[in-house]
Amino acid sequence: MLKLTKKADYSLIALRHLALSGDRPASAKEIGDAYAIPLPILSKVLQKLGKSGFLASVQGTNGGYRLAR
Numbered sequence: 001m002l003k004l005t006k007k008a009d010y011s012l013i014a015l016r017h018l019a020l021s022g023d024r025p026a027s028a029k030e031i032g033d034a035y036a037i038p039l040p041i042l043s044k045v046l047q048k049l050g051k052s053g054f055l056a057s058v059q060g061t062n063g064g065y066r067l068a069r
Helices: 006-020 028-035 039-052
Strands: 055-058 064-067
Touching: 006 028, 006 039, 006 064, 028 039, 028 064, 039 055, 039 064
Parallel strands: none
Antiparallel strands: 055 064
C-alpha cells in the first residue's frame, strides 16, 4: 500500500475539490472548512501548487484558486 504524507494528501484533496467545482474559484478557507484541513497548512500547500503551475490564483472579492488547465 502506498503511504502519502499529510501535505500530499491535502494537495490531492484540494485538487479534487477544485476539479469538481468547475471554473469557479475556491478559497483556502472554503476548502479547509469542507474537509477539516488546518488553514495554515492548506495555504502553504495551495501556494506551492500555484508556483508549480497546477493552480492559478484569482484576485478579488470572489477570488481564490482554480485549476490552471
